[in-house]
Amino acid sequence: MKTAKDEISGNTRGRRQRVQAVTTGAAVLKGLASLGGRASLTALAKQISENPAKVHRYLISMMEEGLVAQDPISLQYYLGAGAIQIGLAAMRLAEPLRVAEPALVRLRESLEMTCFIAVMANKGPTIVRFEEPSLPVTLNVRVGSVLPLLRSATGRVFLGFSDDTLVEKLAGQELAEMAGSHARLSRAADPIAAIKKEVRVAGMSIVRGTNLQGISAISVPIHDFSGRVVAALTVLGSTGSFDVSAKGRVALTLKHEGLEISTALGYTGQA
Amino acid sequence: MKTAKDEISGNTRGRRQRVQAVTTGAAVLKGLASLGGRASLTALAKQISENPAKVHRYLISMMEEGLVAQDPISLQYYLGAGAIQIGLAAMRLAEPLRVAEPALVRLRESLEMTCFIAVMANKGPTIVRFEEPSLPVTLNVRVGSVLPLLRSATGRVFLGFSDDTLVEKLAGQELAEMAGSHARLSRAADPIAAIKKEVRVAGMSIVRGTNLQGISAISVPIHDFSGRVVAALTVLGSTGSFDVSAKGRVALTLKHEGLEISTALGYTGQA
The missing domain is CATH 3.30.450.40 (GAF domain)
Incomplete structure (x- = not known):
């Protein structure tokens, strides 16, 4: 049975995971940018010192959002049209x-x-x-x-x-x-x-x-x-x-x- | 005590949370972009139909990563230098x-x-x-x-x-x-x-x-x-x-x- 203490630590963990996910997500995007905008999963995971399986899950989610795309031939991941739109808005500012x-x-x-x-x-x-x-x-x-x-x-x-x-x-x-x-x-x-x-x-x-x-x-x-x-x-x-x-x-x-x-x-x- | 079943569902939930965090993070960035790159917390939360407290936590994490910055006078959040770098790499590609x-x-x-x-x-x-x-x-x-x-x-x-x-x-x-x-x-x-x-x-x-x-x-x-x-x-x-x-x-x-x-x-x- 859950106690009040569990509830709080659960929330705290949830909150930390959220922050952690943004940190990892930003690392994936910046890692791709520092590798010239495109990289294989292996090279990207190495660049940002993360587990490839974890990086892969982030990439899949980012592909759903249009931030990242995958080249059908080389299978490399690259920064997609969504990243361009966000960058353009930032540049205008x-x-x-x-x-x-x-x-x-x-x-x-x-x-x-x-x-x-x-x-x-x-x-x-x-x-x-x-x-x-x-x-x-x-x-x-x-x-x-x-x-x-x-x-x-x-x-x-x-x-x-x-x-x-x-x-x-x-x-x-x-x-x-x-x-x-x-x-x-x-x-x-x-x-x-x-x-x-x-x-x-x-x-x-x-x-x-x-x-x-x-x-x-x-x-x-x-x-x-x-x-x-x-x-x-x-x-x-x-x-x-x-x-x-x-x-x-x-x-x-x-x-x-x-x-x-x-x-x-x-x-x-x-x- | 944890059972094998708990372990699996916990993992599944963890995986979903990760994906969810990328989705929300992308919504925050795209929401800012669609509002011209800068917005108040209230306007941004409304734009992406999310809880302001949750959006705020994402913004704080993104500020740590340089993706977002906050105007010290208007207190509006805006897309930062990190977003420009990612956008430039995407444009070169x-x-x-x-x-x-x-x-x-x-x-x-x-x-x-x-x-x-x-x-x-x-x-x-x-x-x-x-x-x-x-x-x-x-x-x-x-x-x-x-x-x-x-x-x-x-x-x-x-x-x-x-x-x-x-x-x-x-x-x-x-x-x-x-x-x-x-x-x-x-x-x-x-x-x-x-x-x-x-x-x-x-x-x-x-x-x-x-x-x-x-x-x-x-x-x-x-x-x-x-x-x-x-x-x-x-x-x-x-x-x-x-x-x-x-x-x-x-x-x-x-x-x-x-x-x-x-x-x-x-x-x-x-x-």
Whole structure:
């Protein structure tokens, strides 16, 4: 006869099994994805260190749901149309602004600096969201401000990581307009190529008063699932008021938050 | 004390629970996808007709696996980076040739006609795989053959459903080359636009001896998850040897198989 104690432990076990089943199910799907989307039962079970009989039961259930299909000739299992639909819905949501918002708040709180997100719009890199620290005197930025590609840290991130023809075109126009006013920049044989290389090597851009006198800024790229740069995450402050080295606390914190956002957008560092 | 019978029924129940958990898990993911990828617990539970407490336990487990994430402000659940990775792996596999192979075999068996798959290559629609019935006399096609865009059923499917500039360019060249030889075609004010409209309205292309004298063919488009036409599925036979009407058995069987392939590639009829 069942006792109250049995009842409870039964429920607990039931609950654990449920959670366990989701864990195993996710392992099966991720295991298939990591094997290029298709694998034999043996290879898949080995990949996720599970009993083949157990993996087989999961695969059968997933085939019923359209998440997985089986090739009639090779008998390999592969991720099916249901997995595509779920992935497409996830990708449509992978919106940098929405994902970056909590990171902006965290950055403001930990660094007590003005920070913002910019996206590439038709006039150039454009500030779309910012956070300011609650200090007596702060640097103010404006939503909608367009930043230069060659002189701002934000612009250089787009220049360095984008192959967009619009970016190339705008950068060329800027270079022509600058003429003699920024001698140091235009003295390089190919200043655009030089900036691109520097940003790519560092994985970020740091400028000290290049765009606005007395203002330094650090910017990192936000990548989406395809590897494309979809936004830049930037902090800025008075030159001398913060550590602008690539190994400093500000740069490392920014880099970490940038990678968190990119990862949430499906970026894996490949592609 | 446990008896042998208890043991068996326990095992059976355990197996059923496992299957049930995958079914519920898949319902949660698909439910989120159908709600645009994000939803409140209440809306999601309602969408999939499940108990909110049960859905919540699944969501918690899926969050641990990175399949789902929760917006810290709205508290809505949304499909996460893990779902993107699984979807991307599935999309990379969504290869029309592989998926279409079993359909080609089924078509040959049910219709006893020559059938093939063509893709758009740089010279035009190109046959990449075919099946022939085992009859004494059959129509033979060759892998690698390039078909005309304006005169073949296969070509017209690509013309009708594609916005590719290469298709447009090749069609223009073909029209110029045809000159007076196909008077009926070139008599229309804009023959290319006329063909496009006809194919789009019918959802298929039927030609009776337009490309090769005495040969009729029916062709349907294969769409992928993005809605793009990635291949054409075609049957052909001697004119008079089969029903070439759009409502005939051959056309309906072909349309059905084409849709099966497209669905397996993630096509939903939208996009």
